[in-house]
Amino acid sequence: MARIELRKIRKQWGEVVAVEDLDLVIEDGEFVAILGPSGCGKSTTLFMLAGIYMPTAGELLFDGIPVNEVEAKDRNVGIVFQSYALYPHLDVRRNIMFPLKFKGVPKAEAARRAVEAARLVHVEELLDRMPSQLSGGQQQRVALARALVKEPQLLLLDEPLSNLDATLRLSMRTEIKRLQRHTGVTTVLVTHDQIEATTMADRIVCMRKGRIEQIGTPEDLYERPDSLFVASFIGAPPINLLPGEARDGRLAVGGTELELLGAAAGRVILGIRPEALRPGEGGLPATVLDVEPMGRETLFLLETPLGQLRALLSGATAPYGAGDRTAFTFDPEDSILFSESSERRLPDVHVRLPA
Amino acid sequence: MAGYGATSRQRQRINAVLFLGPACVLLFFFFIAPVIVDIFVAFTDMGRTLRITELTTANFERMFTRDRRLAQTLVVTFMYVLATLAVFNVTFGLLLALVTTAVPERVGGFFRSVWLLPRMSPSVIYALLWAWAIDPNERGLLNQILINTVGIGPIDLMNDHPLLLIVVANGFIGASMGMIIFTSAIRAIPEHLFHAARVDGAGGLAIVRHITLPAIRWPLSFITVYQTLSLLVSFEYIWLITDGGPFYDTTVYALYVYKRAFESGQYAYGAALALMLVLLGIGLALLMWRFFDMKRLLQTPRIEVH
Known part of the structure; x- marks a missing residue:
């Protein structure tokens, strides 16, 4: 097991910068997910950890020892x-x-450990099959066994669930998490799927265009996104984002004004998660434009003085139909403000519906 | 609708003739007819006059009992084919493919092109270059190099090591085919397999042994079989460079057939010898087919692309 440290790691392919000045510490035994859209440099980072790519600059340390x-x-x-x-x-x-x-492991012991590893991922009955005779999920398990059999100090998972069907993905998520806890191996998971990242990892590193946008627990990223990018990348259905202008303690959004709590001025973006909106509790008027049942929850598209908003309510049966009029409110703590120019969050700034 | 069906069948027949006809004609005239003619001539006493006076098995009798050259020719052929194949056409071709795919693409491409040059140049030019390169006096390229840099020589390759000469001369050409086939086969190996092997602890040689070679097993078998047959029947470079000499030292079976038939004018005997060559080729091909289990190659795709 190892503590992994990346110091100002950079990877360039000719003129193209894939990863730029990455600073990251992964604690011994931690499960970290690197999350980001394709092309953000997450796989490049993983390959540098594996030693498949060599960093152009910066320092990579395993337990304090440089491994560049x-x-x-x-x-x-x-x-x-x-x-x-x-x-x-x-x-x-x-x-x-x-x-x-x-690794110079004697044949007999290697065979024994292979069986052990196979048992760990429940493929012991497939030991004599060829890979072409296995299903995707089985191949996945064998790949896991192969990665774990040598008792690595670091386990790297590169989009391991993307090729599996939805049901299998769910069970493999639990399975991988169980294996990680069981072996205690430091693990880095690369994924573009926020659900994978939030359900499996202790901490999430959100990347964009070769840089880290935010490092934090799933809760941090969801409730206190550092940037507009993180806010919009995490959460499904996506967060409502509304452009506005802050002046003299008030925020002008759409056709109305909200009361500003905290100091902000100039052009800002107001973010409110769909599940933070509470229709039917007074406040601003809203007209229901569309209703999307999503199983246990229902998504409403609302026309409001702020602009169009998505609101998510629990319950399979919709309390409103398209065309219905209602009014909604939200808690000031659930509102997030970003500077439009820097796209960073304005800490401790919220808005409140006018009294 | 019976009429419609009839015209459809008719059109199918016409199409079959139209599409398969030309190929069948070519196949007949250039492959089947020569074999029939060869078999026929082999059982005659046809000579330079092209007159046939009797049908006879004398040619085969001569071949198996009286032709003292034949055994030597077979030995030369065996050594020539084996050495060229083992050193150049398979091994060196594979080495070229491995090296040129491991270095940066521009460098690799350059070296592959260099090794293709002999194949692209006309055989007579290539043979003339060799004649100049191995010229036994001091003007020869090889001797210039030996005298000026190593300080030995001059040597006479043609007289002292003729078999080596034809193996090298043919090998330089033959390596390119394997090189190209192996290069594309290596390229077809999914890159993540190499990545996985490296992470699993395999070094360069271990990767070649455990990943590359198993993945190109079928192209490797194919090239071995194909080049064996090709080497067995081709003799143009030997003919141009050494003319089978000195004496009969580099006369391979195919060249021997040519010499008997067209230089000595013993058409019937040449035909009989050629017939044996065909049978030898078929026998060898079947043997190797069996050995390399080529049937499996043709059954299902062996390269798995994920």
Whole structure:
């Protein structure tokens, strides 16, 4: 197990900067998710941790020891690729045993450990199959066993669930989390799926265009997003964002004005999560434009003086139909304000409906 | 609607003739007919006059009992094919493919092009270049290099090591085919397999052994079979560079057939020898087909793309 430290890590491909001045500390035994849209540099970062790519600049430390120059084969990391990357000409047993071949583990012990690893991910009955005879989920498990069999100091997961169907994804999420707790291995998961990140990881690193936007617990990112990007990337259905102008303690949004709590001036963006809106509790008038039942919850599209807003209410049966008129309110703490120019959150600034 | 069905069938027949006809004609005239003619001539006494006076098995009798050259020719052929194949067409081709895919693409592409040059140049020019390169006096390229840099020589490759000469000359050409096939096969290996192997602790050589070679097993088998047959029947470079000499030292079976038939004018005997070559080729092909389990190659796709 290891504590991983990235200091001003940078990766360039010619003129193209894939990762820029990345600073990150991953504690021993921690489960960290790197979350971001495609092309944000998250996989590049993972490949640098694995030793497949070498950083252009910066320092990478495992337990305080610089590993920049250490090749992938000597880093003792385990990795699961999105495509699983099982060796097609080897059966499951030999696939799992493969990493042990290079660690000088005696054949008999390697075989025993392979069975053990297979048992851990419940593929012990598949040991003599070839990868081409396995389903996606089974290949995934074998890939996990192969990554874990050498008892790595760092486990890397590159979009491991993207190729699985929804039900399998759900169970694999739990499974991977269980394995991580069980082995206590420091784990880095790369994903573009916020649900994967928030459900599995202790901490989330949200990346955009090669830079870290925010590091925090799932709760931090959801409730206190540092930037407009994080606010809009996390949360489904997405947060309501409304442009406005702050002046003299008031915020002009759409056709109305809200009371500003805290200091802000100039052009800002007001963010309110759909689940923070409370229709039917007075306040600003709203007309229901559309109703989308989502199973246990219902999504309403509202026409309001602030602009169009999405509101999420629990309950499968909708209390309103399209065309209905109601009024809504929200708690000041649930409103988030961002500077329009810097796209950063204005800390401790909220808005309140006028009394 | 019976009429419609009839015209449809008729059109199908016409289409079959139209599309398959030309290929069938070519196949017949250039592949089947020559074999039939060869088999026929092999059982005659046809000579330079092209007159046939009797049908006979004398050619085969001569081949199996009296032709003292034949055994030597077979030995030369065996050594030539084996050495060229083992050193150049497969091994060196594979090495070229491995190296040129491992270095940056521009460098790799350059070296691949260089190794394609002999294949692209006309055989006579290539042979003339070799004649100049191995010229036994001091003007020869090889001797200039040996005398000026190593300080030995001059040597006469043609006389002293003729078999080595034809193996190298053919190998330089033959390596390019394997190189190209192997290069594309290596490129087709999904990159994440290499990544996975590196993370799993495999070094460069281990990756070649455990990832690359298993993945290109089928192209490797194919090139081996194909080049064996190709080497067995081609002799143009040998003919141009050494003319089978000195004496019969580099006369491979195919060249021997040519010499008997067209230089000595023993058409019937040449035909009989050629027939044996065809049978030898078929036998060898079947043997290797079996050995490499090529049937599986043709059954299902072997390269799995994820």
